[in-house]
Amino acid sequence: MTIRVAMIGLGNVNRNLLTILSNKKDRLKNDFQIEFKVVCVADSSGIAVDSNGYNPEQICALKVSGKKVRDFSGYLSEEKIETVMQNIDCDLIFEASPVDLKTGGAGLTVSRIALQRGISVVLANKAPLVLAFQELHLLAKKNHAGLRYSATVCGGLPVINIGQRDMIAANVTKLCGIFNSTSNFILDEMAIGRSYTDALAEAQRLGIAEADPSLDVEGWDTANKLAIIANSILNYQATLQDIKVEGITHITTEMLQRERAQGRVIRLLAIAENDSLSVKPTPIREEEFLANCSGWEMGVEIHSDIYGIMYHKLWEREPVPTAASMLRDAVNICCGHWGKSGALCIRD
Structure with a gap:
């Protein structure tokens, strides 16, 4: 079974996904009878299409050398992405373009058009879900397309999958988690004496924090993930306006050290409990599970009526696990595995 795919966005996540597709090509054939053929690539310079397929290794090599899609064979100099998506012959979209939480950007446009055409979508981009979760799921159901997005929440940690697949008939009574490793790293650095300014600068030097870190440190990246979780697992039709952020x-070094003297640490927690959603710095006892998610780690604690209390965490410094999550979602779609956006997507 050959799956024709479009790669929208060629940043770290999709480039790592291309490497995985190349390295795991034989494994995917042997284990799942699937071969992925990349027939479309897009970045900020434009779109290129080749029905014969692009070599994943060559795409990565060109990008690493400083080339852009406008330098690729099959470059469509005058075409807009909307027009290409309306006409492209493909089965699945890997969408990892830059996050645009105001308009949804290319990610939302591509997702809408693809799902309307019955083309499955795998997202690493949170914006389409944050802005149009219900709409996209209705489109997927109506047009018998797959829609998966486990990479949007905690990268390689399968929070969405656990909630949708592994907690059948459960009532989740409480969910809390650390969903942003940038803020977690900064708080840990401050706890050992660095100022906020110095801790942020170190995070930026290491490549953990963006030049504009506001989404991370002001809690909005965590809130975006909590909104996706709420809609996916908790049966809340939540938007960002429903979350106290x-x-x-x-937070100061002195505040962290005072808490430490009392046997507590401060973590930026996403909390869903008693029909309330919040993101806030929260003191927790040192012996608690989330208190021990430090530095690069992300974690989640899920309480339910029939499955007890679950604890999961992930150490993820590189984008490889996030890219691998996109592959996992694609395989689940193509093989007709479990799903929540309508009927199972079993291919003929």
């Missing part, structure tokens, strides 16, 4: 910019 407080970041870490007001």
Whole structure:
């Protein structure tokens, strides 16, 4: 079974996905009878299409050398992405373009058109879900397309999958988690004596934090993930307006050290409990599970009526696990595995 795919966005996540597709080509054939053929690539310079397929290794090599899609064979100089998506012959979209939480950007446009055409979508981009979760799921169901997005929440940690697949008939009574490793790293650095400014600068030097870290440190990246979780697992039709959000910019080294003297640490927690959603810096006892998710780690604690209390965490410094999550989602779609966006997507 050959799956024709479009790669929208060629940043770290999709480039790592291309490497995985190349390295795991034989494994995917042997284990799942699937071969992925990349027939379309897009970045900020434009779109290129080749029905014969692009070599994943060559795409990565060209990008690493400083080339852009406009330098690729099959470059469509005058075409807009909307037009290409309306006409392209493909089965699945890997969408990892830059996050645009105001308009949804290319990610939302591509997702809408693809799902309307019955083309499955795998997202690493949170914006389409945050802005149009219900709409996209209705489109997927109506047009018998797959829609998966486990990479949007905690990268390689399968929070969405656990909630949708492994907690059948459960009522989740409480969910809390650390979903942003940038803020977690900064708080840990401050706890050992660094100022907020110095801790942020170190995070930026290491490539953990963006030049504009506001989404991370003001709590909005965590809130985006909590909104996706709420809609996916908790049966809340939640938007960002339903979440009380407080970041870490007001936290001081002195506050952290005072808590430490009392046997507590401060973590930026996403909390869903009693029909309330919040993101806030929260003191927790040192012996608690989430208190021991430090530095690069992300974690989640899920309480339910029939499955007890689950604890999961992940150490993820590189984007490889996030890219691998996109592959996992694609295989689940193509092989007709479990799903929540309508009927199972079993291919003929």
